[in-house]
Amino acid sequence: MQMYSPEQMKENIDRVREQIADAAREAGRDSKEITLIGVSKFFPAEYAAQAYSLGLYDLGENRPEELHLKKSILDPDGICPNWHLIGTIQSRKVRMIVGDPYLIHSVDTLSLAKEISKRYTANDISARILLEVNVSGEESKHGFTPDEVKAQFSDILQLPGIDVCGLMTMAPIQQKEGEARGVFEKTRVLFDEMKTLGADPDSWKYLSMGMSGDYKDAIICGATHVRIGTAIFGKRDYPDPV
Ligand SMILES: *Cc1c(COP(=O)(O)O)cnc(C)c1O
Numbered sequence: 001m002q003m004y005s006p007e008q009m010k011e012n013i014d015r016v017r018e019q020i021a022d023a024a025r026e027a028g029r030d031s032k033e034i035t036l037i038g039v040s041k042f043f044p045a046e047y048a049a050q051a052y053s054l055g056l057y058d059l060g061e062n063r064p065e066e067l068h069l070k071k072s073i074l075d076p077d078g079i080c081p082n083w084h085l086i087g088t089i090q091s092r093k094v095r096m097i098v099g100d101p102y103l104i105h106s107v108d109t110l111s112l113a114k115e116i117s118k119r120y121t122a123n124d125i126s127a128r129i130l131l132e133v134n135v136s137g138e139e140s141k142h143g144f145t146p147d148e149v150k151a152q153f154s155d156i157l158q159l160p161g162i163d164v165c166g167l168m169t170m171a172p173i174q175q176k177e178g179e180a181r182g183v184f185e186k187t188r189v190l191f192d193e194m195k196t197l198g199a200d201p202d203s204w205k206y207l208s209m210g211m212s213g214d215y216k217d218a219i220i221c222g223a224t225h226v227r228i229g230t231a232i233f234g235k236r237d238y239p240d241p242v
Contacts, residue, residue, distance in 0.1 A: 003234060022216075039062070048074065057082060105130045108132040113156045167191050168207075209226070
């Protein structure tokens with residue numbers, strides 16, 4: 001696995017921050033509205049710590065186990081980024097991460113929302129969550145369809161111990177020209193529409209979209225959180241498929 005030195009990583013972070021600022025400017029937005037999340041998945045905890053020491057205070061992981069492990073390794077050293085859980089969560093794994101994530105981006109079913117509600121209320125805390133939507137209609141993607149998320153929204157909003165903060169989406173990986181932009185625009189329209197469907201206006205503020213290959217488009221379309229792995233940390237060696 002190739003890993004960057006602190007100097008190289010700093011260059012990557014600076015470059016991404018500049019591009020975020022450029023895209024924000026182009027969209028007439030303030031770049032302070034946009035949180036850069038460094039996605040440290042599949043890299044060792046020390047490499048995540050290196051990013052933190054370079055001022056990247058929001059880190060993302062896509063597997064509950066890995067988030068919990070890295071947090072437990074880094075916490076004792078006072079390295080306490082805002083941990084974002086961005087990947088698929090099986091309901092049975094919710095108990096493992098209660099209280100760990102700063103924000104859960106990937107709530108993709110009502111039953112998962114219920115499980116989070118149950119586990120968090122049992123611990124007298126509440127979870128900040130985003131609802132993951134699949135607007136591209138790709139079958140391989142997780143997430144509510146736009147119709148489902150609207151139909152189930154009031155049930156989700158009623159759950160105790162859950163603060164529903166917005167939406168998360170992913171554009172297709174093999175993008176055709178302009179395809180990512182279309183997905184992000186549709187998600188933005190859905191986000192605005194759901195504002196009027198009973199969301200708490202003090203909470204309903206986040207739109208998590210954009211990865212290394214498409215974050216400029218996402219920012220133009222209103223993203224408040226971009227999730228950047230490869231452009232900061234380098235190429236990942238995925239474990240062998242099981
Ligand atoms: C891995 C991952 C990312 C980061 O992807 P890059 O293309 O490496 O920037 C963003 N979001 C989710 C949900 C991911 O799983």
